[in-house]
Amino acid sequence: MKALQFSTTGDLAALQYVDVPMPVAGAGEVLVQIKAAGLNPSDVKNVLGRFPYTTLPRIPGRDFAGVVVEGPQALVGQEVWGTGKELGFFADGSHAQYVTLSAKGVARKPTHLSFAQAASLGVPYTTAWDALERSLVTAETRLLVIGSGAVGSAALALAKIRGAQVLAAARRPEQVKALQAQGFNAIQLDNPGDLAAQVNAVYAGGADVIFDTTGFWLPAAVPALANFGRIAIIAAPADGHVQLPALALYRRGGSVVGINSLLYGVEACAAMLEQFGRFFDEGLLPLPEGLFESPLAEGLERYSEVNQGSGEKVVLVP
Incomplete structure (x- = not known):
């Protein structure tokens, strides 16, 4: 079968479009014919060697949607989608024509989503879901989401489905307008020192939960937090270090929740x-728009574009 594969890390030039043996489903596994596979920044970082536990050679790719062609009879012929920490790191991933994984590692694809739409959602939506779950967002929670990227939009x-009070924050005026057009209360980020006042103007006493999807607003988020509030983070500055106003945090009884999608396997x-x-399928979540569908054969070019900061959501199609 055709696949993208790398045998060394550190340079995207190591990624090649090659012929590899067809995978075989083992006991308790399924063989999925890939119809579409999402390309995430973590896939690019994987080839660049940012994940020391990756084993080589390896087919990258975490997110996918496709059809089960081998496995338990109840699943054969079913349209499925999936994602998980194994794929692309210590098991071959989805940037290929076929992938094998645990039969319990696939979910039925929502009928309202195309294969490409489903393949674009795995990492962003599971990350956002985990953030809301672990920071205890429920009905009436006063939530601030910082950042309007894929994870922020999913959150x-x-x-909104959970009934939380939602406030969005983004840097650019056009992003704020887009969020407001979607029906969200939104503020524009500028000076970190102003964030607490901006949030308190909407939520008297601060936000119960602040989800920073950018990695840059953790220090500024602490003064904007309500007593016993939670700050969820999924990113950090390049050097991994940030000055945390710990005194202000503990005086509020606050806590920081680290969100890492690579802690979760396919099941x-x-x-x-x-x-x-x-x-x-119930019409409660928006269907993805503006996807860039690209042939798998052009995957090397797409990896390079994502590495250079392209904001398009790329879906590779075998």
């Missing part, structure tokens, strides 16, 4: 996909 949509991710996937 806003999922929090855990499938359970998440099953929980929120039905909301797409």
